[in-house]
Amino acid sequence: MPEIFNIPTLQDYLKNYRSRDEVCLNDFFGKNSDIESYSGQTLVSEISGVKTYTNSFWTAKQRQASSIHEISYRACFKPQLPRFFIEMLTDEGDIVYDPFTGRGTTVIEAALLKRNIISNDINPLSKILCKPRLNPPLYDEIKNRLEIIEKEREELSSFSLSMFYHPKTESEIVSLKNYLEKKRANGKEDNTDQWIRMTATNRLTGHSPGFFSVYTLPPNQAVSKESQIKINEKKGQSPEYRDTTALILKKSRQLLKDITAAKINTLKSAGEKAIYLTEDAAKTKSIPSDSVSLTVTSPPFLNIVQYASDNWLRCWFNSLDAKEIGKNITMEGTTFGWCSAMEKVFYELFRITKPFGWVAFEVGEVRNKSVFLDEHVIPLGKSAGFECAAVLINEQNFTKTSNIWGISNKKRGTNTNRVVIFQKKS
Template identity: 50%
Template sequence: MTNWFLRMPKKISTQPISESPFTDIANVGKSIHPLWDIPVYHGELWPAKQRRGHSLHQISYRACFKPALVKFFLERFSQPGDVIYDPFMGRGTTPLEAALNDRIPWGSDLNPLASHLVTPRLSPPRLEAISVRLKEIDLEGETPLQEDLLTFYHPDTLREISNLRSYLLAKERDHQLDTIDQWIRMVALNRLTGHSPGFFSVYTMPPNQAVSIKSQQKINDRRQQTPPYRNVSVLILKKSRQLLKDCNLEGDTKLNQAATQANFAIADATELSNFPNNSVNLVITSPPFLNIVDYATDNWLRCWFCDLDAHKLNVTTPAKLSNWEDFLSNVLAQLQRILKPGGRIAIEIGEVRKGTLKLEETVAPLGAPNGLRLEAIYINDQIFTKTAHCWGVANQKGGTNTNRIVIFQKEE
């Protein structure tokens, strides 16, 4: 496959936009791509105050994108009632934002934790119901502790976590997990490890991507720390209160309605046989970027909590650009089949290798051989805020500094 980016001018010049599709956003530049004769829009497409989105989004997941990105493309390329799909849904930013905007949420991911994270947020329970349920679960009973986990947890905290885990696994085995249990599991998964007293663990970094026991021991030695007691119920309730802050009757009704039409699966994005032909209006997605993130290793503790084998997560993180191109091409072929005629794909890829490799230049030529018309490229310049650091992406150093989105359309 040709590496088009090698033939690109180093910088795409931007001029003030004339016929603007951005009546709501100031200072967006537009240029015409020198190779593909398509518009390239460039600017701060979703300003800082829009980025946070609805409180239900506020769980962390490695390399998740902002709800504002999803909303930007939902508003431009879909209508209420449309089916919106993400084959790499992660924490479920796309399906949740779709549901909050009267669209039908579909999603899949190879990581089985993804649906544990998104499904309960489409049916948010009342805070009182969560509190009552937590009181009903015996978190303090004697139970065998997995000793190595004491590197992260105070013995009493580990006892509470282990009892909660056993309760949830038993209910799951008996097909008795209800929406409140699923909510508690989702919040617990997000409190397992982190850097503040809001998490169950002693200080660790970054949040929600547990380091190995050995690395945590090193962190403990360096910081001369031993895990302090953290009350599991109190922290689950505290995080639930935060997540439910923007919920109200009208919004919950909308979400419940969307939940009845939701379609979530554990699936490899190159084999989406459980999603029918010509069924999706819009895909908004962000694939794994080369070998930046090792999802299987990052998720080992979350997998332990849900009794999943992290090593069985055959999550694709191709290290070589040519392998990544082949992978993306196979994904686009699947998406073309699933899209309705005229439907679109907004595919977000970041800057990798310190900005020297612009993956949109690799992705753009992959559309045509897969029956997709290349329509536009959007480049969002992101001014990092404190929360953007939570995944170890240091401001302007390494990692992803801009969002780069390629738009394809399936021919009518």
């Protein structure tokens, strides 16, 4: 289908798309039930002269997403989003790219679907979180390596992070940090070490006993030391001992629970050919022109998410300079500034996209729905040379039915993504 998929074909597909939610609802209530509020039909409208299609094109339960995705990362989309576009617009072997990779949702989903991948993110933490899952070790390999690390563990007494960790837990974290740093410095850090680094990085802070830290803000949104002290005082808590080895193994088991030998081979096949970049998304000279079949991405949204400050503790663990990283990340405070930065990205995307290739640019809804970035993105893509094919609004929009479940429409019952779809015609 992608070989002959053009804009009219795409528009017709979206217009006549039969939501899987409709199928589920009809199966549950009966085909002749009175579900007046939700028919599963696509709502067609227009934004800035571009056709807009609203439906439940994907939901969290549409497909069971792979367990390998379960790495917490702020402001990431669900795996079902890139899968929808990858399946619709590419064939096996095509190149799928994400210029703002984050935790790696797009590239990992593309790898699972046997596409070739290019990953880019100016934040080096992205590669740390992404690459190991494209070359996953076996559980027993992780377990054996952790046993070796335990035997070599240093007994340390550093309490600079005592507001987050029990002294013994902190000693284990610092010892693991030192071990991984030595392996990397000696050029001996293999895929099992990288997996352990990724998993430990993901477990540093959180709000349950599954993390190394005492209760803090949601996963991997590390507050400052001063703020954590206040949280501890308010909750009357002090850090309890957390067994870092046991928690790394537990998380590894969760990540690998549905990764069969066949899936490991599929991921490794993509990982061996993968390109990992840490470049400005507007300056990716190492990507050949006219090479990418599909880009699926979600860029930083204005200055809503403070990526660098949220990741200071992750950067410390991985011996990275959070302040220097923060200087390079696009965090524009105004719509005008954001558009200026994204305009350069679109020109670069046009260069690397092959003729009749696609870009799916997810922009969500920001500032409590007072700013709709899709309206700003459309002219940016057109200016770069793309033809805007559609704006796709994925929305779980139940009214009468949702009331049965006690969910109010456009509140907890609504999960919205706004994706602007472009095609390069020549």
